[in-house]
Amino acid sequence: MGDLMRPGVWGVLATPFRGETLEVDTAGIERLVKHAEGAGVTGFTVLGVFGEAAQLSREERRLVLETVLASTDLPFVVGCTSLGTAPTVEEATTAVELVGDRLAGAMVQVNSADPAVLGAHLDAVHEATGADLVVQDYPVVSGVRISAAVLGDLVASRSYVSAVKAEAPPTPAAVAELTARCDVPVFGGLGGINLLDELACGAAGAMTGFSYPEALVACVDAWDPADPGRSRAALLEYLPLITFEQQVGIALAVRKECLRQRGLIDESGVRAPARSLPDSLRPLLSGHIARAQAL
Template sequence: MPLLTEAAKGVYVIAVTPFLENGDVDWTSVDRMVDFYEEKGVTGLTILGQLGEAPKLTSEESKEIARRVIARAKVPVVVGVTAPGLAPMRELADSVMEMGAAGVMVAPPWTTKTDDQAYGFYASVGDALGKTPWVLQDYPLTTNVTIAPKVIDRIIKDVPTCVMLKHEDWPGLSKITALRASSEKGETRRISILCGNGGLFLPEEMARGADGAMTGFCYPEMMVGVVENYAKGDIDRAHDIFDAYLPLARYEQQQGIGLASRKYVLAKRGVISSGALRKPGASLSKLDIIDVERLLARQAKRLAEIGA
């Protein structure tokens, strides 16, 4: 599989990790999930991310999931390798790259407080990972680390193996604008920018110069439709598709039950056998399920109205 480059674009969906009701990894659903995402037109897969419940996996489970997905996938696979130290990060990165991963993704430690610390951390990541291409995960809402555009520009200039920004700042549209201005002026390389936050701002992010999405949603075809239509200049169609799915995407962004609702719908769609989260994890109440079912019904109605 080709390595990740600055030219990456499209939808690299953040994959869930399927579990059985007893908490074991559901390997059959892992296979079915990979096939489902590819059938929906995604450009790539990103595994072992925050919403893939990576912190709840053992190191052996993480490697086995990576091996299983990479072996089955026909699209590039990016693997989250964030760890408390550089040694375990490098160990997992080396392992998944040998399996055929396209690249890895790294979030900063919560102890990062200053611009120099953020730069120093990612400079050390570049040194530790060698030739492995990697994604800078910028997700302040979870990491509590804010990385200013000028710091990202500095990392891009000095660390050539940083080929993508996973942009999840919120609000963050001005950050995309600033980064694109730097590359357009020739001050930095133009790297790929794929956006997260469940796709809540995807049309606006595309308008600011993003190359696509790297996030999860129980209907990945929404993100595929928005990105493809934006790329061919049909902006109104991109917004029509986005608007039809927005209420459910918004519901998924709730802390706690958001992932539970995503897995509930994926199970309902036959992608995974159970919507279970590995403990500790939230579960949907009867009223939550009523909410989701109402949103699904209204979504189906709206999609029929716009012929999507």
């Protein structure tokens, strides 16, 4: 599985819903996959935080995975929502069973700042499933803060870790520390808001969602440390929308409405406890999208 974890943009898929009951919209998933693949993503991150995986039933998670599997031949990273070892093993086992040799890694969140506890957790998941792991450091979601130095050393001692997703601000500094201490690819996240600086600090690309994945792909593909201006030019005009999408508390609702206005999904509903998009921001969002569409 390690050979599947290549540099580039790993697109985090949203899970579209339909109707008042917010049922999983498989046709919308297929459109999102086809669009991102056409934009040039390296692979997909499925059932991540922005896929609202924690709000999906076990059956719905399987449905999402099966839909994406049937829609693309690209490799997958599959998110595990829990911080506990037993439920993480259960989720990773499902990923292995369904995705098979297209699984680039099961994405496991940092669940403790104590390296002994975290190391035991990662070891247990790998030993139970045989899966390579992507370690996600996302304290806003997990509530756990670990130093990049400690995490880097822990990753360096575990050959089954295929990548790190660094989402603990300041992310450029975390990327620099992690890449200095371990040999696996380190990817930025957070919607690409710090992507240019993360690339400058050694990131292998981005593992994140943005309503214009083509912009992230263009930025990463253009990256050259000797000529960073090319990547900057590819992303610069999209940065206002990236910033707008990343507003704390409503980021998911903003991105889904962006995707709806782009015609990639039919409805932009989110499941509780996610907040809906405030009506006061809709005209601003439409303006951002109009400018992005004109690029």
